[in-house]
Amino acid sequence: MERAEKIIKQLDQLVWGPGMLALLLGTGCYLMIRLGFLPLRNLKAALLCAIGRDKASEQKKEEGREAGISSFSSLMTELAATIGTGNIVGVATAMVLGGPGALFWMMLSSVAGMATKLVESMLAVKYREKNQSGEYVGGPMYTMKNAFPGSRFFTALGMLFAVFAVLASFGMGNMTQSNSIAAAIKVTFGVHEAKTGLVIGILTILAVLGGIRTISRVTQVLVPVMGVFYMAGALTVILFHAGNVPGGIAGIVQGAFCPEAVGGGLFGSVTVSAMEAFRWGISRGVFSNEAGLGAAGISAAAADTKDYIKQGYISMTGVFLDTIVICSVTGLALAASGVLGAVDERGEPLAGTALTIAAFATTFGKWGAFFICICITLFAFATIVGWAYQGEKAFEFLVGNTRYCIFYRFFYGLVSYVGALCALEVVWDFSDICNALMALPNLICVLALSGKACRELKAAGRP
Numbered sequence: 001m002e003r004a005e006k007i008i009k010q011l012d013q014l015v016w017g018p019g020m021l022a023l024l025l026g027t028g029c030y031l032m033i034r035l036g037f038l039p040l041r042n043l044k045a046a047l048l049c050a051i052g053r054d055k056a057s058e059q060k061k062e063e064g065r066e067a068g069i070s071s072f073s074s075l076m077t078e079l080a081a082t083i084g085t086g087n088i089v090g091v092a093t094a095m096v097l098g099g100p101g102a103l104f105w106m107m108l109s110s111v112a113g114m115a116t117k118l119v120e121s122m123l124a125v126k127y128r129e130k131n132q133s134g135e136y137v138g139g140p141m142y143t144m145k146n147a148f149p150g151s152r153f154f155t156a157l158g159m160l161f162a163v164f165a166v167l168a169s170f171g172m173g174n175m176t177q178s179n180s181i182a183a184a185i186k187v188t189f190g191v192h193e194a195k196t197g198l199v200i201g202i203l204t205i206l207a208v209l210g211g212i213r214t215i216s217r218v219t220q221v222l223v224p225v226m227g228v229f230y231m232a233g234a235l236t237v238i239l240f241h242a243g244n245v246p247g248g249i250a251g252i253v254q255g256a257f258c259p260e261a262v263g264g265g266l267f268g269s270v271t272v273s274a275m276e277a278f279r280w281g282i283s284r285g286v287f288s289n290e291a292g293l294g295a296a297g298i299s300a301a302a303a304d305t306k307d308y309i310k311q312g313y314i315s316m317t318g319v320f321l322d323t324i325v326i327c328s329v330t331g332l333a334l335a336a337s338g339v340l341g342a343v344d345e346r347g348e349p350l351a352g353t354a355l356t357i358a359a360f361a362t363t364f365g366k367w368g369a370f371f372i373c374i375c376i377t378l379f380a381f382a383t384i385v386g387w388a389y390q391g392e393k394a395f396e397f398l399v400g401n402t403r404y405c406i407f408y409r410f411f412y413g414l415v416s417y418v419g420a421l422c423a424l425e426v427v428w429d430f431s432d433i434c435n436a437l438m439a440l441p442n443l444i445c446v447l448a449l450s451g452k453a454c455r456e457l458k459a460a461g462r463p
Helices: 002-015 018-034 043-050 055-063 071-082 085-097 101-126 140-147 152-189 193-208 211-240 242-257 274-289 295-300 308-337 352-364 367-399 402-421 424-460
Strands: none
Touching: 002 424, 018 101, 018 274, 018 424, 043 308, 071 211, 085 101, 085 274, 085 308, 085 352, 085 367, 101 140, 101 242, 101 274, 101 295, 101 308, 101 424, 140 152, 140 367, 140 424, 152 193, 152 295, 152 352, 152 367, 152 402, 152 424, 193 367, 193 402, 211 242, 211 308, 211 352, 211 367, 242 274, 242 308, 274 308, 274 424, 295 308, 295 367, 308 352, 308 424, 352 367, 367 402
């Protein structure tokens, strides 16, 4: 078992080397520059489209022509898959392993990631198709299939992406989430992981059996409620420590380039390098918002819309809401509360769930643990449900028929139970590997189609 864990860790370090980091960040920067910063210039308009306050959305509501799930439901399903433990546990992990400067790189990579998410989601809607059930299905695997018909290279890449997406649904979308729920409930209430895992598995199967319509009904209620609930708590922590906020921000920026100069004060002992801050910031940023992975395009393709450019912009707002808003608030709460560098009763540094609980406990006392436990449970379960759809569509692409998807749904529920019992580090390393393997074929496809995509987006001007 120890040998397997060591191999997984070594593979994780290999796939998340400088090459992958440069490819992810470089693709986002390249697209942002080539688009003339349209993702930033059109962000306000994209947010209005996302909540259905633009003129086109209002007209469509009046005409009552929605045949599938709405663009809003599509975004909520996508956000359900992205807003998860990465926003709570992932930020805490990044700021421990990469120092406070990791948050800076999370934010910077997410700005570039907005351009990547815009293009990959736009392409997913443009090149989608309908399955045997009459539902829209899309994503990078369909983009490669329909944008490059007859190409053996892109056919193989599409198959590889689908395989990695299925694996990622089990890892990032499921096991890490159920593991975090089980850990939080055990720390807070003393409930054994096996009991929590059994409940999660049963609830997961019940939630995903109805397919995308059931999933979208769950996510469009759960995601806004849990987002507002968590943001209210995190902002309260920041306001309670308002005097530490300037120092926290300065330490985050300084820690991105010169971590050794940040030690002491709010941040305890910092023993990381600038490269570690860069590595953990980008990898955990990608884990949180999934820009560059391509999975969001699978959810975007389910929207009942013909305007693939508008849907691309709507999908892009997920990066902004997920990382630039929620992750930054989490990171600032951790920095301002002064818990970074704290240790437990055994002298081990606090990390993950325990660190976030400690930050909230500085404001809410013992209720901080209950608050974080509720938030992690809601966030993580929403991610499990959202990723069930994305993984299922990748599985459907591989088997070529919808009739076998029922087996995926039941197995997906079983994986939830297994994830609750696994060692935390193994689960996260496995998920990181799946992320990298899924990102590679997707980014190759995005770059191959970037010229055509950028021309269309620039010609459209606004969403």
